[in-house]
Amino acid sequence: MGTAETVENTRLVEVVLPGVVEPEGLRIQQREIPAPGPGQIVVRMEATGVSFAEQQMRRGRYYDQPPFPFVPGYDLVGTVLTAGEGVTPGLVGRRVAALVKVGGWASHVVLDAADAVEVPAGVGAAEAETLVVNGITAWQMLHRKARVRSGGTVLVHGANGGVGTVLVQLARAAGLKVIGTASARHHEALRELGVTPVDYRAEDVPARVRELAPGGVDAVFDHLGGRSVVDSWRLLAPGGTLVSYGSATTRDNSGSKQLPVLKILGRVWLWNALPNGRHAYFFNIWEGRALRKDRFRARLGTDLTQVFQALQRGDVAARVAARLPLTRAAEALRLAESGTVAGKVVLVPDSGEGESASPAL
Structure with missing residues (x-):
């Protein structure tokens, strides 16, 4: 078994979500660092993110979250410390990224080695972290689902958010015109990215989008659900997605936390049954994992690698809204939920290698 562990990192620190609580109800606990089993690795976390999923989970509203208590954390980036039997020894000491759904808010995480994707040299941990779940989601929705040709127009709701920020940059790199909804404070930043902003608080969004795209848009990316998803469908051009x-x-x-998703799924089924040439999808990043795990892993690795390459080319900028130590997870969650920041709030180890930074307001 290979190892790159140091003496001072002998205990695992993790953030526990004990139930439906306010962010201050999160618990910090320590335990022994587990040994990797066959095919597994232990990763020392260098960066993990605060996504919308954790905001839902603390309310008990994420549709397939595990029973309380559990350690949240949808994704992470870190260095491989130890490898179990059957794992290539050369993986130890490498920086990797992983999508885990839960468990990422910890100083050390046990993973199946097959779920780890190498981070290219020269890409920082926090920067890479902003592009794991957000980058895979944006890339797959844009390139595997919508597949809009260069010159087309797309509407991105929440264009200043974690997924939205990556999505608009990938869309612009693909030669697309982008309309993005956001509050007014984010409009200047969106214009700098080449996005036409729409203020969802002060404007009638459907009416404004119809002014900007009289023939409809070629794709809408909607994380809002509810009434918005109906409006989004009606804004599509013929053949749109x-x-x-x-x-x-x-x-x-x-x-019920499942009912909002079930309503969207019902609408998607109905809309796809209509003979109008338009298409609807409910995107699930975990689609196919249960039945075709190897294929799922290969697709995820390919797509995340593409996102990292886009970062290296300059097509995408990693937007870190703030860095806070792991033990200040409650503060980080509050900040992410405030809606005042652009990009992703990132948690880093408390050891000093990730000092807290001022939020990018």
């Missing part, structure tokens, strides 16, 4: 990937408007609702 709706990609729904969440139900943010129901985040604070009570009742």
Whole structure:
């Protein structure tokens, strides 16, 4: 078994979500660092993110979250410390990224080695972290689902958010015109990216989009759900594609956490049955994993590598909204939920290699 562990990193620190709580209800605990089993690796976390999924999970609203208590954290970037039997020894000491859904908010994480994707040399941990779940989601929705030809026009809801920020940059790199919804404070930054901004608070979004694209848009990327997904469908041009990937408007609702998603799925099924040439998808990043794990892993690795290459080319800029130590996860979650930052809030180790930074407001 290979190792790159140092003496001072002898305990695992993790953030536990004990139930439906306010961010301050998160618990910090320590335990022994586990040994990797066959085919597994232990990764020392260098960066993990705060995504919309954790915001839903703390409310008990993420549609397939595990029972409480558990360690949240949808993705991470870190260095491989130890490798179990059957793992290529050369992986130890390499920086890797992984999509995990839960478990990422910890100083050390055990993974199947096959789920790790190497991070290119020269790409920092926090920068890479902003592009794991957000980058894969944006890339697959744009290039595997919508497939809009160069010169087309797309509408991105929440264009200043974690996924939205990556998505608009990838779309511009693909030669697309982009209309993006966001609050007014983010419009200047969006214009700098070549996006035509629409203020969802002060404007009638469907009416404004119709002014900008009288013939309809070629694709809409909608994380809002609820009424928005219906409006998004109606804004499509002939042959256009709706990609729904969440139900943010129901985040604070009570009742069934599955119902908002089931309603979207029902609409998607109905719309696809209509003979009008338009298409609708509900994007699930985990689609295919249960039945075709090897194929899922290969696709994820290929797509994340493409995103990292886009970063290296300058097609995408990694937007770190703020860096905070792991033990300040409650503060990081509050900041991410505030809607005041652009990009992704990142958690880093408390050891000093990731000092907290001022939010990019």
